Amino acid sequence: MRTRSAFIINSAKWLLLFTVLVVAPLFLAMVGHREESRGFWVEFGVGLGFIGLAMMGLQFVLTARYSKIGAPFGMDELLNFHGQAGYVAWLFIMGHFIVLFLADSEFLKFLDPAVNLPRALALSGVIVATCCLIAFTYWREKIGLVYEWWRASHGLLALFIVFIGTVHIMQVSFYVSEIWQQALWVIMSLVAIGMLVHNRVLRPLQMRKKPYKVVSVKEEVKETWSIELEPDGHAGLEFKAGQFVWITLGETPFKLQQHPFTISSSPEVKDKIRFTIKELGDFTTQVGAIEIGSRAFIEGPYGNFTMDETSATHNVFIVGGIGITPTMSILQTLRERGDQRESTVIYGTPSKQLTPFYEELKALSAELRLNVVHVFEEADDDWDGETGFITPEIIRRNLPDDISNCEYFVCGPPPMMDVAEGTLREWGVPVHMVHSERFNIV
Ligand SMILES: Cc1cc2nc3c(=O)[nH]c(=O)nc-3n(C[C@H](O)[C@H](O)[C@H](O)COP(=O)(O)OP(=O)(O)OC[C@H]3O[C@@H](n4cnc5c(N)ncnc54)[C@H](O)[C@@H]3O)c2cc1C
The missing domain is CATH 2.40.30.10 (Translation factors)
Incomplete structure (x- = not known):
C-alpha cells in the first residue's frame, strides 16, 4: 500500500544511493593515495572531472528502463531527472577542463596535437561531444533533428564520453594508480556499455520471441x-x-x-x-x-500510474485530451472486477466531437459508481456543463466536500497538468496521493 512514509523513505533511499554513487569516486581516489597535493584549484578541477564522469555513467542506468530503478518516482519522472542530471554532468565535465586550464596553463598541452595527437583528438572530441549532447537535446526541435536520430546520437555520444573519460583517467593515473581502482573504473564503463547493449540488442532479441x-x-x-x-x-x-x-x-x-x-x-x-x-x-x-x-x-x-495499491475510497482523474488513455484502462478494470469504489473523471477536451471515448465513458458511468465531468473548450449552445480549460474552480466544484480520502490521477497536456498539480499542492494533498503521467518525456 502507498503511504506517505513509505513514499518518503523510498525516495530518500534512491536519492541517497544516487548521491553516494556520484561522489564515491572521490573517496575511492583518496584510498592509498600518496602523491603530493598539486594545489586546491588543480585538485578541485580533477574532482569535478571524477564527479562528471560518474554522473555520465549513471545516466546509462537511469535510462536503462529497469522498472525497479527509481520505482517510487515513475518512469517519466526518472527520465526527466535524467534530463536535468545531464545538464549538471555537462557543467562538471566542462568545469573540469576550464578550472584545470585556468589553474595551470600546462594542462592545455592535453589538447595540443603536437604533444600527443591521439590524446588531443580524444579530449577535444569529449569537449565537442559533451556540448553536442546538450545542444542537440536543448535545441532538438528548433534544429529539426528527428527524435529517433537524436536518441541514437545521444546514446553514442554518451558512450564515447564515458569510454574516453575512463581511458583518460587510467592514462593520467594520478588518483587511480592501484590496479583495483583501475578495475573499478573499467567495471563502471562496462556496466554503462552493458546497459546500452542490453537495451538496444538483448531486449529486442527477447521481444522478437513474442510478436x-x-x-x-x-x-x-x-x-x-x-x-x-x-x-x-x-x-x-x-x-x-x-x-x-x-x-x-x-x-x-x-x-x-x-x-x-x-x-x-x-x-x-x-x-x-x-x-x-x-x-x-x-x-x-x-x-x-x-x-x-x-x-x-x-x-x-x-509506469506507476496505477491504482492497484491505492487505499482511497474515491479516485479522482483529472485528465486532458489523449491523457484519458490510462484512465480508460483503469475504469474498464474496475468494471471487469466489479469494483464499486467511487470515481470522478474531470476530462478536458476541445469539444464533444473531439472527445475520445465519449460514448464508452457514458456506458461505464451506468455500470460503475462513476461521475464523468466533461470540460469542453468550445461547447454547443445546448451544452449546460463545464466549459473552457480545467481550472481550480472546476476541479473544486466537482469533488466531494471531504477530499481527505481521495487519490488523484493527473494526465494530459503540460499546462493542464501544471494547473491540476498546483491546485492539489495548494490544497495540501500529500504527494504520494497524486499520480502524474507526462506524455512528453525526452
Ligand atoms: C509514458 C508515455 C505514455 C504515452 N501514452 C500515449 C498514449 O496513450 N497515446 C498517445 O497518443 N500518445 C502517448 N504518448 C505520446 C507518444 O509517445 C508521442 O506522441 C509519440 O511518440 C510521438 O511520436 P511521433 O513520431 O508521431 O511525433 P514526433 O513529432 O516525432 O514527436 C513528438 C514528441 O513526442 C515525443 N516522442 C517522440 N518519439 C518518442 C519516443 N520514441 N519516445 C519518447 N517520446 C517520444 C517527443 O517529446 C517528441 O518531441 C505517451 C508518451 C509517454 C512518454
Whole structure:
C-alpha cells in the first residue's frame, strides 16, 4: 500500500544511493593515495572531472528502463531527472577542463596535437561531444533533428564520453594508480556499455520471441486512432491498468522507431490489448494506415500510474485530451472486477466531437459508481456543463466536500497538468496521493 512514509523513505533511499554513487569516486581516489597535493584549484578541477564522469555513467542506468530503478518516482519522472542530471554532468565535465586550464596553463598541452595527437583528438572530441549532447537535446526541435536520430546520437555520444573519460583517467593515473581502482573504473564503463547493449540488442532479441499482430484499427475521433494487438503464439502481456509500453511496428524489433503508448484496455482481457493514439508527428500520423495483420513488438510494461495499491475510497482523474488513455484502462478494470469504489473523471477536451471515448465513458458511468465531468473548450449552445480549460474552480466544484480520502490521477497536456498539480499542492494533498503521467518525456 502507498503511504506517505513509505513514499518518503523510498525516495530518500534512491536519492541517497544516487548521491553516494556520484561522489564515491572521490573517496575511492583518496584510498592509498600518496602523491603530493598539486594545489586546491588543480585538485578541485580533477574532482569535478571524477564527479562528471560518474554522473555520465549513471545516466546509462537511469535510462536503462529497469522498472525497479527509481520505482517510487515513475518512469517519466526518472527520465526527466535524467534530463536535468545531464545538464549538471555537462557543467562538471566542462568545469573540469576550464578550472584545470585556468589553474595551470600546462594542462592545455592535453589538447595540443603536437604533444600527443591521439590524446588531443580524444579530449577535444569529449569537449565537442559533451556540448553536442546538450545542444542537440536543448535545441532538438528548433534544429529539426528527428527524435529517433537524436536518441541514437545521444546514446553514442554518451558512450564515447564515458569510454574516453575512463581511458583518460587510467592514462593520467594520478588518483587511480592501484590496479583495483583501475578495475573499478573499467567495471563502471562496462556496466554503462552493458546497459546500452542490453537495451538496444538483448531486449529486442527477447521481444522478437513474442510478436503481436494488429487485429483492428479504428478512428475514435478525428486524428485519434485505437489499434488492437493480439499476441501471436504466446500468452500476451501481464500489466497493471494505467501502465504503458514501448511499441515497435514492423517485422523486426531492431528499429530506431520505438514509441511509448499507454494501454487503453483492461489487463483482465487477456487476448487483446488496445492503444489509443493521437496524431502528432511522423510516426503517429501513420497509425490510421496500419494494415491489419501487420506485426508489432512490445517492450514493457512500465509506469506507476496505477491504482492497484491505492487505499482511497474515491479516485479522482483529472485528465486532458489523449491523457484519458490510462484512465480508460483503469475504469474498464474496475468494471471487469466489479469494483464499486467511487470515481470522478474531470476530462478536458476541445469539444464533444473531439472527445475520445465519449460514448464508452457514458456506458461505464451506468455500470460503475462513476461521475464523468466533461470540460469542453468550445461547447454547443445546448451544452449546460463545464466549459473552457480545467481550472481550480472546476476541479473544486466537482469533488466531494471531504477530499481527505481521495487519490488523484493527473494526465494530459503540460499546462493542464501544471494547473491540476498546483491546485492539489495548494490544497495540501500529500504527494504520494497524486499520480502524474507526462506524455512528453525526452
Ligand atoms: C509514458 C508515455 C505514455 C504515452 N501514452 C500515449 C498514449 O496513450 N497515446 C498517445 O497518443 N500518445 C502517448 N504518448 C505520446 C507518444 O509517445 C508521442 O506522441 C509519440 O511518440 C510521438 O511520436 P511521433 O513520431 O508521431 O511525433 P514526433 O513529432 O516525432 O514527436 C513528438 C514528441 O513526442 C515525443 N516522442 C517522440 N518519439 C518518442 C519516443 N520514441 N519516445 C519518447 N517520446 C517520444 C517527443 O517529446 C517528441 O518531441 C505517451 C508518451 C509517454 C512518454
